[in-house]
Amino acid sequence: xxxxxxxxxxFACTVLxxxxxxxxxxxxxxxxxxxxxGFPAYALEDPQxxxxxxxxxxREGSSSRRMTPINPTVTWPNHTAMVTGVHAATHGxxxxxxLVPSETWPPxxxxxxxxxxxxxxxxxxxxxxxxxxxTTAEIDWVAINRAPTITWHFPELASPExxxxxxxIEHGVISREDVDxxxxxxxxMRDEIWAKAAVYLIRQHKPNLLLxxxxxxxxxxxxxxxxxxAGQAAMAFLDRCVAELLEAVNSAGLTDRATVxxxxxxxxxxxxxxxxxxxxxxxxxxxxTAYVLPEGGSAMVxxxxxxEPGLLAKLLRTLDGVEGIERIASRExxxxxxxxxxxxxxxxxxxxxxxxxxxxxxxxxxxxTVIAAPQTGGAHGYLASDPDMDAIFVAWGYGIRRGxxxxxxxxxxxxxxxxSLLGITLPKADGKSLQKILQ
Numbered sequence: 001x002x003x004x005x006x007x008x009x010x011f012a013c014t015v016l017x018x019x020x021x022x023x024x025x026x027x028x029x030x031x032x033x034x035x036x037x038g039f040p041a042y043a044l045e046d047p048q049x050x051x052x053x054x055x056x057x058x059r060e061g062s063s064s065r066r067m068t069p070i071n072p073t074v075t076w077p078n079h080t081a082m083v084t085g086v087h088a089a090t091h092g093x094x095x096x097x098x099l100v101p102s103e104t105w106p107p108x109x110x111x112x113x114x115x116x117x118x119x120x121x122x123x124x125x126x127x128x129x130x131x132x133x134x135t136t137a138e139i140d141w142v143a144i145n146r147a148p149t150i151t152w153h154f155p156e157l158a159s160p161e162x163x164x165x166x167x168x169i170e171h172g173v174i175s176r177e178d179v180d181x182x183x184x185x186x187x188x189m190r191d192e193i194w195a196k197a198a199v200y201l202i203r204q205h206k207p208n209l210l211l212x213x214x215x216x217x218x219x220x221x222x223x224x225x226x227x228x229x230a231g232q233a234a235m236a237f238l239d240r241c242v243a244e245l246l247e248a249v250n251s252a253g254l255t256d257r258a259t260v261x262x263x264x265x266x267x268x269x270x271x272x273x274x275x276x277x278x279x280x281x282x283x284x285x286x287x288x289t290a291y292v293l294p295e296g297g298s299a300m301v302x303x304x305x306x307x308e309p310g311l312l313a314k315l316l317r318t319l320d321g322v323e324g325i326e327r328i329a330s331r332e333x334x335x336x337x338x339x340x341x342x343x344x345x346x347x348x349x350x351x352x353x354x355x356x357x358x359x360x361x362x363x364x365x366x367x368x369t370v371i372a373a374p375q376t377g378g379a380h381g382y383l384a385s386d387p388d389m390d391a392i393f394v395a396w397g398y399g400i401r402r403g404x405x406x407x408x409x410x411x412x413x414x415x416x417x418x419x420s421l422l423g424i425t426l427p428k429a430d431g432k433s434l435q436k437i438l439q
Contacts, residue, residue, distance in 0.1 A: 022256070026423035027134060029398060030202065030258040032210045032245065033418065035082075035141075036238050037075060038218030038380065040226060040267030041066045041390035049232060051239040053246070054262065054394060061260075061396030062404035062437035066387070069266045069411050071337045073380045073389045074295055076142045078265035078411060079213065083141075084122040085415030085429030087338035092121040092345065093143055095295065099347035106291040107302045108347070116147040125418045125426060126150060126209055132424050134208035139197050140190075141211040152205060154197040156213075158182040164197070173200050187219045188237070195241045199248040206252060209422060212245075214238055221378040226268035231378075259398045259421055263414060264391040266380040269297060269357060274373050275324050276364030277301070277353065283369075284318040293349070294361035296379030297386075300349035315351060323370045324359030327383070328352075338384075354383055395437055404437045 043049055044058075057063075070081045070088055077093040084091045092098075097112030098119050120143050126136045130149035137152040138144050145155075154164050158179040168174045178185075178193055185193075191214045198212050217234040224230040242262065249258045277299055281290040289311065291302040303311060312330070319328055329352040331342045342348035355361055360379040364371075382389055393409060399421050412431030419426040420433040 024257040024398065026132070027208060028257055029208060029422070030206055030210070030249070030254050031208065031418065031421050032198075032202070032249070032258065032260045033082075033212065034242060034245065034260065034262045035079060035211075035213045036217055036235075036262065036264050036392070037213060037215050038221045038266065038268055038378075039235065039238075039264035039392050040388065041264075041392050042267065042388065043226075043231075043235065044392060050236045053239045053243045057242075057260065057262065057394050057396040058405075060402055061394065061400045062402070062406070062434075063395070064393040064406040064409045066390040066408045067263070067393045067411050067414075068408065069384050069389055069391055071339060071384045072295060072298060073266040073382060073384050073386075075218070075265050078391075079142045080120055080122075080124075082263060082265070082411050082414040083124040083126065083211070083418070084120065085412050085419075085426050085431040086122045087412060087430055089335065089338050089340045090122050090428075090430070092340060092347070093119070094300075094339070094347055095293075096142070101346045105288065105304065107304060108291070108293070113145060116144050119143050119145070123427065124149075125415050125422065125424070126211065128419065128424045128426060129209045129422050132422070134422060134424075135205070136209045136211075137201050137205065137207040138211040139194050139201070140213040140215065142213065144211075152201060152207060154194065154201075158193070164201075168197065168200055171200070171204075173197075187216050191216045191238070191241065195244055198245055202245065202248040202254070203252045206254065209418075214241060221268045223377065225270040225376045225378040227270065255397075257398050259400060260396045261414070261418065262392065262394040262396075263411070265411075266391055267387075267389045268378045268380055269360075269382060269386070269388045270376055271355075271358055271360040271379055272373050272376050273324060273359045273370055274362040274364075275299075275322065275355060275359055275370050276362055276367075277319075277322070277369070279364050279367065280318055280322055280369040281315075284314065286314065286318065290315060290318075292361070292363075294363060295381040296360050297355050297382030299353045299355075299361040301351040301353060302349045312350065319351075319353060324356050325353055326356040327354040329354070355379075357388075395434075399439050401437050401439055406434070406436065409434060 076096045097110040127149045135151045139154040220234040277292045293300040416433040
């Protein structure tokens with residue numbers, strides 16, 4: 001069966017919800033949130049991008065031309081923003097995990113295994129949904145380890161011993177081999193299995209809220225750079241995955257009560273030069289004083305003795321003149337960037353350094369501070385105000401108006417909007433529910 005025929009068949013058997021919708025109780029609805037990690041807003045501006053399902057959802061539902069992420073423009077902080085409605089200053093995620101201060105060197109380490117209840121410092125839509133008596137599910141979502149308010153888990157590190165994984169194996173949906181050594185499976189196959197898990201949950205358990213995170217595109221963009229043929233192929237693959245979920249919604253009899261929201265966490269920039277700040281600090285005699293944690297478009301600089309006289313000035317002198325630096329943010333700048341107060345959060349660094357277009361931060365053992373990259377790659381982590389970091393937002397189905405196109409939203413607006421669709425209230429959110437797209 002060709003791809004075009006597959007698409008036609010899915011939409012031929014899918015009855016789109018009418019503008020005048022019968023009200024359905026919250027406990028009988030299904031809200032599916034699909035995150036296409038690393039999908040830039042500018043990609044949808046290319047009319048030749050082969051994503052017919054996404055374009056159909058945009059025509060039949062509502063969308064935003066651009067969605068502004070939060071700082072840092074990294075996966076876990078932004079996924080957390082989209083389910084809490086708050087910036088990193090409140091929810092506390094700065095990297096893909098928690099930054100744990102160390103009494104040794106280096107002064108911090110990343111721990112991705114910490115329980116969600118300790119990692120996320122703000123209420124989430126799935127917490128409130130579960131407390132309202134709704135069922136919840138997550139597939140490869142992040143900052144959600146062992147969350148007690150999730151009914152069904154299919155985690156990033158799936159295992160044959162997991163409850164949902166065992167159930168799917170027993171029903172013949174996947175094999176034990178599919179999830180044995182899952183972390184070593186290539187990312188395309190993992191996304192395929194995550195899609196199967198979503199289809200299974202929709203058909204068998206019909207959760208009121210399903211959070212699903214696909215990773216292929218982010219991996220491809222990091223390796224080959226954005227606007228590459230490989231990236232376009234990955235987007236087409238993800239479009240097919242979305243089509244499979246829509247077919248599952250239809251076959252489960254949920255079309256008149258299901259809402260599908262497709263988002264991304266950040267965009268991407270291409271780079272061909274790498275900045276190794278650790279080498280610059282080593283050359284200045286600061287190898288045992290300044291520690292650099294690079295994150296693509298930005299790097300956090302930690303120090304061993306923050307109170308050492310003249311240390312900050314020495315750091316700034318070392319950075320002065322390093323090629324490719326766009327901006328240096330010090331502690332007094334953090335609140336304006338939506339970042340935690342360094343006086344209250346031990347995760348915070350002394351400085352955050354941002355790269356210019358064409359540059360990305362990296363680690364290095366020797367050689368010059370700035371080098372040509374081995375090949376053109378892709379990175380995020382740049383300032384959230386950079387339009388290349390803009391993400392996507394598409395909403396379709398029950399409770400969504402047709403044909404609404406917003407110019408720009410913030411990703412902290414996503415969680416309050418999800419809450420509205422679930423009939424719950426998200427307290428103290430920085431964002432606002434997108435009432436213009438809601439029926």
